[in-house]
Amino acid sequence: MTPLRPDLAIIAANVAPGSSALDIGCGDGALMVALRDERQVDARGLELDAGDVSRAVTRGLSVVQGDADTDLASYPDDSFDYAILSQTLQTTRRPDQVMDHLLRIGRHAFVSFPNFAHWRVRLSLLWGGRMPVTSNLPMRWYDTPNIHHLTVDDFRAFVKERGIAVEQAWFLSGGSLTTAAAANFRADHAVFLLSR
Template sequence: MSTLPDLRPDLAAIAGIIPDGSRVLDIGCGEGTLLAALAEHKGVDARGLEIDPERVATCVAHGLSVVQGDAEADLVHYPDDAFDYAILGQTIQMVDRPAEVIDELLRVGRAAFVSFPNFAHWRMRVALGLGGRMPVTPALPESWHATGNIRNLTVVDFKELVADRGARIERAWYFAKGREIGEFGANLRAEFALFLVERG
């Protein structure tokens, strides 16, 4: 395996663990950074779903197979077990029905990677608890009226949702200041979290 390019830490963790030749669907794939890296370095059958037409055009122009659409409207049209991995990177906090999206990820994919900003990070707690204002932090840089994050959640909340849906967490990664950190006190210390979720 050749060296993977510099990726956002959660994407690098995903790219590091996906086996060569897997079938992967990246939901909210943006301009296809992860897909391109997976296709090039791991021979992955890489597909994407992206809501922004300009980003889709960029992906297609780079030879990637990307469909304009979103997790809630379009995942239902993919067949069962179509992918080894479904990836939902920093999007779960933006959807209307996160629980149903988790179900769909684990229907079209045998396993799912889900990452999100952790709303229980200590900066958030300080901003809200002491400052009395909705937090604006490096991890969540937009103010309450402009943010697309309509379903803010925490590490603990996510674990609970996964259990509720009858799925299980296979592995977890936590990040702060752009680096991976240990699991100890993750709900307080992690700015971002990434989970590998499998069917129960």
């Protein structure tokens, strides 16, 4: 099995064995396979891209094609122990509404996202004056799925304003864990475990 992306590895290691999870924006189901095979999790998925849905189903996963912006409303409250949104929040039209559904559907929610305040992004804008293209943000401004450019501090303020509890948070720099100190500047990705 291919190694998981660092944010997905953190999520996989922290989902309780034997629980249930909905992976929203699950891609080809890499995280779901790890949850199923290593943690005995009843994992379900929702994915927009038809090709990824097909690849996930071929892996024996329960994945349906759907859009996080419109299809989460049909899931009942507390349907899953965990609702997972990995590197998808910044691609949604209404992240505030998606977050409301995420915390309604799951008793706990994992959210991971690229930090657009990372020092390399800042440096690229400062010296080059253009939207950065990096290994973590490999697409150009006009072909990226990212439509909401959030930072660690933006997300911290968002959850505080909404009374969302942060159970745990992990910050990644170059795929390795870094401290919470100056995470808005030092971390290129963030992972939050949340609850109401």
